[in-house]
Amino acid sequence: MIITMKKNTSAQDIAKVMDQLKAQGLQIHESIGENYNVFGVVGDTSRIDPKRIEANPHVDSVVRVSSPYKKASRLFHPDDTIVEVNGIRIGDKEKLVVIGGPCSVEGEDMVVQLAKDVKAAGAVMLRGGAYKPRTSPYAFQGMGSAGIQAMVAARKQTGLPIVSELMSIDKLDEFVDNVDIIQIGARNMQNFDLLKAVGRTDKPILLKRGLANTIEEWIMSAEYIMSEGNEKVILCERGIRTFEPATRNTLDLSVIPIIKKKTHLPIIIDPSHATGDWELVEAASLAAIAAGADGLMIEVHNQPECAWSDGAQSLRPDRFAEVIRKGRAIAKVIGRDL
Amino acid sequence: MIITMKKNTSAQDIAKVMDQLKAQGLQIHESIGENYNVFGVVGDTSRIDPKRIEANPHVDSVVRVSSPYKKASRLFHPDDTIVEVNGIRIGDKEKLVVIGGPCSVEGEDMVVQLAKDVKAAGAVMLRGGAYKPRTSPYAFQGMGSAGIQAMVAARKQTGLPIVSELMSIDKLDEFVDNVDIIQIGARNMQNFDLLKAVGRTDKPILLKRGLANTIEEWIMSAEYIMSEGNEKVILCERGIRTFEPATRNTLDLSVIPIIKKKTHLPIIIDPSHATGDWELVEAASLAAIAAGADGLMIEVHNQPECAWSDGAQSLRPDRFAEVIRKGRAIAKVIGRDL
Amino acid sequence: MIITMKKNTSAQDIAKVMDQLKAQGLQIHESIGENYNVFGVVGDTSRIDPKRIEANPHVDSVVRVSSPYKKASRLFHPDDTIVEVNGIRIGDKEKLVVIGGPCSVEGEDMVVQLAKDVKAAGAVMLRGGAYKPRTSPYAFQGMGSAGIQAMVAARKQTGLPIVSELMSIDKLDEFVDNVDIIQIGARNMQNFDLLKAVGRTDKPILLKRGLANTIEEWIMSAEYIMSEGNEKVILCERGIRTFEPATRNTLDLSVIPIIKKKTHLPIIIDPSHATGDWELVEAASLAAIAAGADGLMIEVHNQPECAWSDGAQSLRPDRFAEVIRKGRAIAKVIGRDL
Amino acid sequence: MIITMKKNTSAQDIAKVMDQLKAQGLQIHESIGENYNVFGVVGDTSRIDPKRIEANPHVDSVVRVSSPYKKASRLFHPDDTIVEVNGIRIGDKEKLVVIGGPCSVEGEDMVVQLAKDVKAAGAVMLRGGAYKPRTSPYAFQGMGSAGIQAMVAARKQTGLPIVSELMSIDKLDEFVDNVDIIQIGARNMQNFDLLKAVGRTDKPILLKRGLANTIEEWIMSAEYIMSEGNEKVILCERGIRTFEPATRNTLDLSVIPIIKKKTHLPIIIDPSHATGDWELVEAASLAAIAAGADGLMIEVHNQPECAWSDGAQSLRPDRFAEVIRKGRAIAKVIGRDL
Known part of the structure; x- marks a missing residue:
């Protein structure tokens, strides 16, 4: 951590700041310039709040040089984390995973049929929303428990593990008992109580990036889950909000190599929410694989124009199969499979 | 709602879309151009999901012309809503409110002293965080219930109503029983279960704008609360995320006249989070009053450099009093008081 | 174009707006709702300024349904445009192009050597900046004419056509006489006088997207060049500014299928500026090819740590060759070559 | 400047970087931590390009602590700069300036009449565009020289100094000969050749902030002008692009105290472009004055619905007079006049 203090700050005012840090076991190295005084703080600064130091009127700026996360950091955990779900390995260098399914579960027959279709197309997991975060209170809010049970029925018929979004702590037991991967949605990426709650389970967690959250904030949200004991975190980029x-949204594929460098966690891409337009999903999917993603999560629907939510971004099963076919060929080029 | 369909769409494909809408009681007016087919949909379209229509491959675009909110809309409720809290009226054309207090409650003595200080400076309400949304799991997470009790003690000694942030439904009863205004923070603006839960209470709700949410999404979150029966919603702008x-953050003051035009709800400004820098708080506060805000919520601390959170953006009580003094003079220029 | 007028607008006030449009040869279709009056304007609206109509206090909103560009539009020009430069075809479905070279030309020997290196690696064109747009007036501003001459020498020795950025109209003749493709940089994307000037030449123009410009604005800048008679426009995405x-910058690869759908122009990607970090260039390059780009423009330097500008984002020739090798394999998967 | 090098970098690799800096007369202070090596670089680092150092694969990050500008910096020039134009002082603590006029000059009679109107309302300067930067090549591009002559006629009749936007160096003489303040528009904020050209004149320059440029980039553009010898720079915030x-645009009023702290230059606000909506201009104008702006530049038109450009954001003269009346009262509250 680097602290810059204003020119002409008295030795006493400098000491006030530095003594506090030394008392926390940190070492201070100083560089005095003509216009600035710069101090290097060496040691474990992850528990130091830069804003607290900046509150001192003599302080000009505080810059972190080491990352504020530990458990998620590649520095302290050089090997890739692989999250296993019923024998499927997410984060494996050899093989990517594709998760397909409807935005919203609309009934048992519908989701069972779709599960068969996405499996036939090459997906190894089924997604489906039972509790839906909708901008409008008047929009369809999801089937709730009946939707979860429909997903369970689809798993029974196809063997595909299931992923669904948890929006509220009071449904946690239902999810732990029924789903294979708990999804935390973009809007809840900084719902810290929810993060802590899922961190106390041993279920794999699919953590979507918030729509305007930095990569560092996203990793810190993974750190919330991991700091409670659950290290099975899968990151999922789904586009960020821009002008x-x-x-x-704007799909940010640079996150893939950045996440790989900074953390040891798997990262998958959701091209459906990222683009919001089924005509763009294929290009985004192939690009994600080429950029090194560990997998894709794609919305699929048999009648997109009748979907109860997000029809505009859903692929029909035949187009989905086509994306997987092309994606597999690209995966092979970079030494992986799908 | 305006639907544009692609050139050369067959009459049958057009009918498929329009018949669905007519079945929902809507009327269709058509305009056929050389390159496009445009259809005006007239009636109550608030329950129609534009994305569902866009999923049709023959549809080029869908644009709403009437707003998707009803209860929050100025169109259906022309008079200003005034939220009363112990005789203090938020949204009153005559008088603005100022809410002051620490980012985090750090102890009973501390918050009682600050309550006295902000009251002496002219504040009519006390803010203070007991449950804190922090980016890092290693940062101070708030005093919890002890913090709420410290706020209650401060109210007892000063008579100031208290505002505090609720992060999770499981603490709702504690908040209903103890605080006067329940704050929903920026990170939870689209935590829809939490919005519904507070919508079923009769407590005033201070709803902060999410850090990258549009004005329309923000009003829709207010609509969530109101649609459950609680119409005591106060909007609070706290800056948006930009480059x-x-x-x-970047303080967006244009929201004030826009919110006043589109809704009947009161709007206050939080210049502390908007700027993140105590040196900018005075300018932002005076600007907010000049732009027509119904109030301010400002972070105040007796020793900002020792604050357990957000010290860099907290004012000392004497500077806070100065902001109120100048703010009152500006309020008077535009025919209000403070 | 769809115009919505406020409820309760008098027939006379409506007529005032509509008569103006009818006088310009447009037809009006009306849809009167309970809360709004909607008018569809049919005909060639590309010369109508929506802002002028919005200035009418009775008008609520104006929405375009047909695009404001003509010459760049796929609608009026269904076939792909291929820009030929010395036998190299940019925009060809069969074969991608790779352009490599230094950010800044630093001397003749240096650029001749790099030209040989990038050619050996598989590049078919040479880039190099002689006039450099730098944020600071104290930073290296480019070698100017000597830099252009060094590029010419490199072309003579290698046969590679050369691309360089034109910043100012007064150097236009120098560029027309010496370079093969004139680059318009991101900061000049809306320097309309410069666009018109290059539009009056017959040189191919590489038009970079501005750092916060929408896709529509970008196409409109291409339209500026084309409306002056020069239809040899190559679009180049180089990342946009986000939080x-x-x-x-944030590389926006969704632009590739969008540009292909809306226009007939070739589009290439600059992964160097988009990421700003050589460690991310390979992932971004492969992703761009997978997403359907017609080519890449990559910064290459023999000693990045000694580069006079943008060293942090430059590849060494061996890494550049590696990117081309992998990129070729991906191109083949999607039925192209490189 | 602070350089962080990766853990395990050899002493030799460190020396390579540091020796280069020492050779430029800078001193190095080092702090070696467990996971990082941090070096403080002391001396005049304004000519050092951080990107060049970052290109070294052993370097993790480079952070500036002193600002890269000198002539614009408050640090080296503590007194406020006041730009005088025909006796009107821009940047004066005592008195704000208001500039009014049409977006585009539409004819001599029109602009003369408007000049009289804005003068009667209280404006002390006239704005009017003769060369217009328009997104579409098919939109009205301005009257050109005839527009400049119409502005000159308006000055003759009213005595108001005139401000107009210069888009291209080839018109520089016309502007130097005819206008009182040369405006550089947002789209040209980083047209560095244009900045250098106006920097070689002795005319006051009104430099608008680019639509997605940081405050630091904006000050660096001022530095471009000043480094050529012209220190009469007036900054103008006009809103930034957000989601x-x-x-x-989103009006960013925090820039006012930031610019005042970092530089000695005057800053005015353009609420018309910032909001794009005449209904929001009053609120934005009063807020800007309360926040400490040195002046306002507002678009005024006698018939906004007939304006040839930007009618939607133009005030009629009577509303403009009302804004000035209220603005004056607010200026007095903060110890200034208008």
């Missing part, structure tokens, strides 16, 4: 109106 | 690194 | 600090 | 669609 561009032509897409629902 | 500019010089401030913590 | 994320981990990369110099 | 929010409800306004044309």
Whole structure:
């Protein structure tokens, strides 16, 4: 951590700041310039709050040089984490995973049929929303428990493990008992109580990036889960909010090599929410694989124009199969499979 | 709602879309151009999901012309809503409110002293965080229930109503029993279960704007609360996330006249989080009053450099009093008081 | 174009707006709802300024349904445009192009050597900046004419056509006489006088997207060049500015299928500026090819740590060759070559 | 400047970087931590390019602590700069300036009449565009020289100094000969050749902030002008581009105290472009004055619905007079006049 203090700060005012840090076991190295005084703080600074130091009127800036996360950091955990779900390995260098399914579960027959279709197309897991975060209180809010049970029925018929989004702590037991991967949605990426709660389970957690959260904040949310004891975290990029109106979000694929460098966690891409437009999903999917993603999560629907939510971004099963076919060929080029 | 369908769409494909809408009691008016087919959909379209229509491959775009909110809309409720809390009226054209207090409650003595200080300076309400949403799991997470009790003690000694942030439904009863206004923080603006839960109470709700949420999404979150029966919603702008690194967030003051035009709800400004820098708080506060805000919520601390959170953006009580003094003079210029 | 007028607008006030449009040869279709009056404007609206109509206090909103560009539009020009430069075809479905070279030309020997290196690696064109747009007036501003001449020498020795950035109209003749493709940089994407000037030449123009410009604005800048008679426009995405600090810009690969759908122009990707970090360039390059880009423009330097500008994002020739090798394999998967 | 090098970098690799800096007369202070090596670089680092150092694969990050600008910096020039134009002082603590006029000059009679109107309302300067930067090549591009002559005629009749936007170096003489303040528009904020050209004149320059430029980049553009010898720079904030669609741009008023702290230059606000909506201009104007702006530049038109550009954001003269009346009262509260 580097602290810059203003020119002409008295030795006494400098000492006040530095003594506090030394009392926490940190070492201070100083560099005095003509216009600034710079101090290097060496030691474990992850528990130091930079804003607290910045509150001192003599302090000009505080910059971290070491990352504020530990458990998620590649530095302290050089090997890749692989999250296993019923024998499927997410984060494996050899093989990518594809998760497919509807935005919302709309009934048991519908989701069972879709599960068969996505499995036939090459997906190894089924997604489906039972509790839906909708901007409008008047929009369809999901089937709730009946939706979870429909997913369970689809798993029984196809063997596909199931992923669904948990929105509230009071449904945690239902999810632990029934789903294979608990998804934390973009809007809840900084719902810290929810993060802590899932961190106390041993279920794999799919943590979506918030729509305007930095990569560092996202890793810190993974750290919340991991700091409670659950290290089975899968990161999922789903596009960020920018000024561009032509897409629902802007897919940020640079996160893949950055996440791989900074953390040891698997990362998958959701091209459906990232683009908001089924015509863009294939290009985004192939690009994600080429950039090194560990997997894809894609919305699939048999009648997108009748979907109860997000129809505009859903693929029909035949197009989904086509994406997997092309994606597999690209995976092979970079030494993986799918 | 305006639907544009692609050139050369067959009459049958057009009918498929329009018949669905007519079945929901809507009327269709058509305009056929050389390159496009445009359809005006007239009636109550608030329950129609534009994304569902866009999923049809023949549809080019769907644009709403009437707003998707009803209860929050100025159109259906022309008079200003005034939220009363122990005789203090938020949203009153005559008088603004100022809420002051620490970011985090750090102990009973501390918050009682600060309550006295902010009251002496002219504040009519006390803020203080007992449950804190922190980016890092290693940062101070708030005093919890002891913090709420410290706030209650401060209210007893000063008479100031208290505002505190609720992060999780399982603490709802504690908040209903103890605080006067329940704050929903920026990170929870789209935690829809939490919104519904507070919508079933009769407590005033202070709803902060999410850090990258549009004004329409923000009003829709207010609509969530109101649709459950609680119409005592106070909106609070606290800055949005942009590319500019010089401030913590970018304060968007245009929201004030926009919110006043589109809704009947009161709106206050939080200049502390918006700027992240106590040196900028005075300018932001005076600007907010000049732009027509119904109030301010400002972080105050007796020793900002020792604050357990957000010290860099907290004012000392004497500077806070100065902001109120200048703010009152500006309020008077535009025909209000403070 | 759809115009929504406020409820209770008098027939006379409506007529005032509509008569103006009818006088310009447009037809009006009306849809009167309970809360709004909606009018569809049919005909060539590309010369109508929506802002002028919005200035009318009775108008609520104006929405375009047809695009404001003509010459760049796929609608009026269904076939792909291929820009030929010395036999190299940019925009060809069969074969991608790779352009490599230094950010800044630093001397003739240096650029001749690099030209040989990038050619050996598989590049078919040479890039190199002679006039450099730098944020600081104290930073190296480019070698100017000597830099252009060094590029010419490199072309003579290798046969590679050369691309360089034109910053100012007064150097236009120098560029027309010496370079093969004139680059318009991101900061000049809306320097309309410069766009018109290059539009009056017959040189191919590489038009970079501005750092916070929408896709529509970008196409409109291409339209500026084309409307002056020069239809040899190549679009180049180089990342957009967002809130994320981990990369110099955020690479937006969804633009590739969007540009292909909306326009007939070729589009290439600059992964060097998009990421700002050589460690991310390979992932971004492969992703761009998988997403359907017509080519790549990559910064290459023999000693990145000694580069006079942008060293942090430059590849060494051996890494550049590796990117081309992998990129070729991915191109083949999607039925192209490189 | 602080350089962090990766753990395990050899002493030799460290020396390579540091020796280069020492050769430029800088001193190095080192702090070696468990996981990082940190070096403080002391001396005049304004000519050092951080990207060049970052290119070294052993370097983890480079952070500036002193600002990269000198002539614009408050540190080296503590007194406020006041730009005088025909006796009007911009940047004066005592008195704000208001500039009014049409977006585009539409004819001599029109602009003369408007000049009289804005003068009667209290404006002390006239704005008017003769060369217009328009997104579409098919939109009205301005009257050109005839527009400049119409502005000159308006000055003759009213005595108001005139401000107009220069888009291209080839018109520089016309502007130097005819206008009182040369405006550099947002789209040209980083047109560095244009900045250097106006820096070689002795005309006051009104430098608008680019639509997605940071405050630091904006000050660096001022530095470009000043480094050529012209220190008469007036900064003008006009809103930045964000994700929010409800306004044309997002007005960032925090820039006012930040610019005042970091530089000695005057800063004015353009509420018309910042909001894009005449209904929001009053609130934005009063807020800007309360926040400490040195002046306002507002678009005024006698018939906004007939304006040839930007009618939606133009005030009629009577509303403009009302804004000035209220603005004056607010200026007095903070010890200034208008």
